[in-house]
Amino acid sequence: MIEAKGNKIMKSLIWLILITINLSGNDFKKHEITCDNNVSSGCRERAYLALEVNKDSDEAEEYFLKACELQDPKSCSFLGYMYRSKNVNKKDEKRYFKFFYKACQLGNPESCMFVGSLYSKTNPIQATRHYQKACELGNQRGCERLGRNYFSGYGIKKDRKQGINLFKKNCQLNHNGCLWYVGFIGIGEEYKDLNISEFKLLKYNCSLNNDLSCNDLGFLSLEVYQDYTKAENYFKKACQLQNQESCKMLGFIYKNKHTEKKDQKKSFYYFNKACELANPYACQYAGLMYWRGEGVQKDWGMSAQLYKRSCDLGNSVGCRFLGSSYYLGQGVTLDKVKAIQLYKQACNDGEHYGCMKYIYFSAQK
Structure with a gap:
């Protein structure tokens, strides 16, 4: 009787695997047909499958290239990340700049921020222009970088008040500008x-x-x-x-x-x-403090719970942090597939490091 029950479970597992394979095959075919009809989103989705299922960066590159030629800004951006990543063996500085630049021209905000950072050491005026474009398109890191340039007069006429306003705006939208806003609000500024x-x-x-x-x-x-x-x-x-x-x-x-009030427990x-x-x-910050053991006893389980709450509330960085918890098995059961989906989610919400991690880890066999 036990043997019969075991056979029944095994048959169920095989049936589930066959369904999964069939569904995956259907997805491949569906997106291939859409891509053949020159719909950029179909090419992009087929590229995702090439990375996530086939672990084939060459195949992904082919579909991302077609989507980019069809003026899909996200696919152009993904090509930038691919040509920047050592893991997919395609690192090419000229090509990754070209595709980030094209993605920016097509309105991809994180690509504008990245182009600005590439210009930052050699051409501060161009860097500032791209940070400004990224900021106008809603990229918070672009606003933070633009604020820093206003504050220091790098690549633009110094205007500390404008810099502080950008830090404040960014602080109210997310966490990135808050440390700058709180730390530099009183430095030499008559306000x-x-x-x-x-x-x-x-x-x-x-x-x-x-x-x-x-x-x-x-x-x-x-x-x-x-x-x-x-x-x-x-x-x-x-x-x-x-x-x-x-x-x-x-x-x-x-x-x-x-602030001269630093106190990790109060923080x-x-x-x-x-x-x-x-x-x-x-x-996100409370989760990070649990992860580091700052102001509270280290607890990776609580850290992961707070990252999940942050992600569920719409914070893309929280999604990336939760992805890393799953990828490393810290505070949650190790699940690399789930981790890659969370990196992808963060990336699709415009989180720069989420894109880097998605490209890096999804191509690993």
């Missing part, structure tokens, strides 16, 4: 153009427990007075009123040495609280 009546109105509204007004006062305390203690107090009040952004900002204030506490309030970037 006193605030309407006093506006300040008084915000202060009055904050006294009535309006969390948004308290949050705004925290930012203004940094920008107008360069006063980390005032900012800390306003952000604390807003955080107590369940303002997720203020809780996140406290995490950065306690994370940054320039973790506020990042974790902001995460509980559904701030995706705070979840």
